[in-house]
Amino acid sequence: MSDRIEQQLAFLREAEMLKSVTRATPIHDASRPENSAEHSWSLALYALTLADQAEPGVDITRVIKMLLLHDLVEIDVGDVPIHSQEGSAHGSAEIAAQEAAAAERIFGLLPEDQRAEFHALWAEFEAAETPSARFAKSLDRAQPVLLNHQSGGGSWIDYDVHWDQLQSRVGDKIALGAPGLWPVIRARISAWFEARGLI
C-alpha cells in the first residue's frame, strides 16, 4: 500500500504542471490566457451542468473522468490551438504520436490498475467513438467558443477566424455529440461575426 500511494502522489505531483500549459483562449475578462488545468475544470462543470444535453448511452461520470484527464498529455506536448496553421495542426499524426508517448509517461507514474484505467479513459476520449467520448469532445469544443465570446473575441481575432471556419472546425463537431447545444451557441455568437463582416 505504501508503494501504491507513493505512485499516486507522484502522478498528482506531475499533474500540477498542467497549470503552466497555456491555451489560445483568454479567460473571461481577457486579462490572461486560460490554462489547461482550469479549462479541464470548466469542462467537468459543463458535463455536470449540461448532462441533459447528452445523447442516450452517455455515462456522465465517465465523461467527467475523461475531461479531468484529457489534457494531461499537454504537460509534454503543449496545447495545439484548434485555429492554428489554418486548422491543420490540431489532430495531425505528428502531434498524435507525441501525445501517445506523453500518455505512456504520465499515466505510467500510476499503479498498474490505475495506469490501465486512466490510459483507457484518455484513449476513449481521443478516439471519440463511444457516446460518452463524443459528448466529452463536444463540450471540449463548446467551452472555448463561449469563453472566446465572453472575453470579446479571443483566439478568433488572433487567428482571423471566419464563420465558415468556425462552423467546420468547431460547430460541426459540437453538433456530433451535443446536437441540441450547437444551435443555442450559434444563436449567441453569430452577431459577433456578422458585426465584423466575417459571415
Added chain:
Amino acid sequence: MSDRIEQQLAFLREAEMLKSVTRATPIHDASRPENSAEHSWSLALYALTLADQAEPGVDITRVIKMLLLHDLVEIDVGDVPIHSQEGSAHGSAEIAAQEAAAAERIFGLLPEDQRAEFHALWAEFEAAETPSARFAKSLDRAQPVLLNHQSGGGSWIDYDVHWDQLQSRVGDKIALGAPGLWPVIRARISAWFEARGLI
C-alpha cells in the same frame, strides 16, 4: 428546454469568474498564486486517483461533484486562507454567512432542479458530516499541503506556520476523512519544518 439551457449557460458563464480568484498557495514552480478553478480541478483529480484512501460509505462520484462545485462561492467572497489571522478567519460565522448568500445567488442561476441539487452538494460539503463530504474536505486540506511543499514552502512562509499549527489546522482534518493519507504526507513534509526549526 430553451429557457433551461439558457439558465445552464448563464451559470457556466458566471462560473468562469472563479479563474480570477487567487489562493494563498502558489503553483508548483512558485511563479504565481494558484487560482480556485485550477485548484478545484486538482481536487477532482485527487478524488479520482486516491479513491482507495476513502473510508467505507464514500461515493467517489459524489465527492468529485462536490469538489467541482465547492469553491464557486468564492466568486463573491474570495478565498479565505486557512493560515490567515492565526487560523481564525477560515470558517468564521461572518464568512459562512457571506458564502451562504453567494451560494443562493450563484446556484440560483440554474434551473430549479439543478439549483436544488448543486446547492445540496455544496451544503453537504460545508457540513462535512457524511463520509463523502469528510473525504472531500480531507482532499481540500491535503492538496495545498503537497503543493506548498512542491513549490518550496508557499503560504507556510507567508504566514509563518509552525508544525503544531499545521497539525491542528490541517493534519487533524486530513486524518478525519482520509486517515491513511496524513501519515504519508507528514512523512514527506516534516523535514521541511525540521530544517527551519519549526518543529
